[in-house]
Amino acid sequence: MLWLDLGNTRLKYWLTDDIGQIVTHDAKQHLQAPAELLMGLTDRFERFAPDFIGISSVLGDELNAKVSETLSRLNIPFEFVHVDAAHALMKSQYNDDQLGCDRWLQMLGAVDKKKRQCVIGCGTAVTIDLIDHAEHLGGYIFPSIYLQRESLFSGTKQITISNGTFDSVSQGVTTQDAVHRGILLSIVGAINEISHRHPNFEVIMTGGDAAIISQHVNRPVRLRDDLLLNGLARYFDHSK
Numbered sequence: 451m452l453w454l455d456l457g458n459t460r461l462k463y464w465l466t467d468d469i470g471q472i473v474t475h476d477a478k479q480h481l482q483a484p485a486e487l488l489m490g491l492t493d494r495f496e497r498f499a500p501d502f503i504g505i506s507s508v509l510g511d512e513l514n515a516k517v518s519e520t521l522s523r524l525n526i527p528f529e530f531v532h533v534d535a536a537h538a539l540m541k542s543q544y545n546d547d548q549l550g551c552d553r554w555l556q557m558l559g560a561v562d563k564k565k566r567q568c569v570i571g572c573g574t575a576v577t578i579d580l581i582d583h584a585e586h587l588g589g590y591i592f593p594s595i596y597l598q599r600e601s602l603f604s605g606t607k608q609i610t611i612s613n614g615t616f617d618s619v620s621q622g623v624t625t626q627d628a629v630h631r632g633i634l635l636s637i638v639g640a641i642n643e644i645s646h647r648h649p650n651f652e653v654i655m656t657g658g659d660a661a662i663i664s665q666h667v668n669r670p671v672r673l674r675d676d677l678l679l680n681g682l683a684r685y686f687d688h689s690k
């Protein structure tokens with residue numbers, strides 16, 4: 451099987467064998483041209499001759515149509531995931547016309563009916579979702595550390611910071627440090643507050659920035675990089 455995750459910044463793919471083991475995987479920035487990026491990957495995909503392609507996309511109808519056009523040339527059946535708030539593995543109170551497919555799949559990949567869980571996706575947006583014994587209660591959406599830095603850069607005259615590392619949440623005494631530490635604290639502080647309000651929820655983090663952010667969270671965190679893939683596998687397993 452070939453599994454695709456089209457996020458706002460990166461395209462991730464996994465090729466798996468008959469027993470679900472990952473044969474190869476990668477993540478690449480798509481620069482809003484995922485169909486063109488996929489075109490360049492078709493040789494690689496054809497070599498593995500997957501019998502099915504399952505896709506998670508949060509890129510919208512227009513880009514999804516271009517992706518479909520590219521994938522059609524492979525002559526391999528493919529299908530986009532559609533969020534289902536009444537899924538057998540997890541009910542959701544969220545408006546399922548609006549809930550991002552990647553957010554939902556990450557939860558579907560993590561859900562355990564015996565647990566209370568807080569699933570945090572650290573991608574282009576940071577999402578924090580609460581699940582109580584396989585019922586999604588709702589959540590929060592924040593701009594990522596990079597989007598926050600861009601908005602300060604473009605919305606102010608004196609902040610011209612466009613690079614640097616996010617490595618501390620202590621107060622800064624330079625613009626560079628104040629910007630990076632303030633932004634990181636806005637997300638870490640929210641996670642700490644939410645986990646304080648929901649003390650018996652297991653905190654699970656995934657996505658490109660999970661490692662950077664989790665270091666500063668004052669609760670044990672389970673880092674998982676397989677949630678979306680696991681969600682895709684569970685989704686297509688149930689739909690067949």
Ligand SMILES: Nc1ncnc2c1ncn2[C@@H]1O[C@H](COP(=O)(O)OP(=O)(O)O)[C@@H](O)[C@H]1O
Nearest residue numbers: 457458459460461572573574575596657658659
């Ligand atoms: N401006 C930026 N500078 C450096 N890295 C960035 C920037 N914007 C995004 N990234 C990186 O891109 C990755 C996006 O994470 P990912 O989980 O793939 O998100 P998405 O699913 O939204 O594409 C993150 O690891 C982040 O560090």
Ligand SMILES: CC(C)(COP(=O)(O)O)[C@@H](O)C(=O)NCCC(=O)O
Nearest residue numbers: 457458508548549550553573574575
């Ligand atoms: C919240 C998101 C932008 C996160 O996307 P990502 O950071 O993975 O690219 C995406 O799941 C989305 O567009 N959701 C729709 C809005 C919602 O979930 O309510």
Ligand SMILES: [K+]
Nearest residue numbers: 458508574575
């Ligand atoms: K968006």
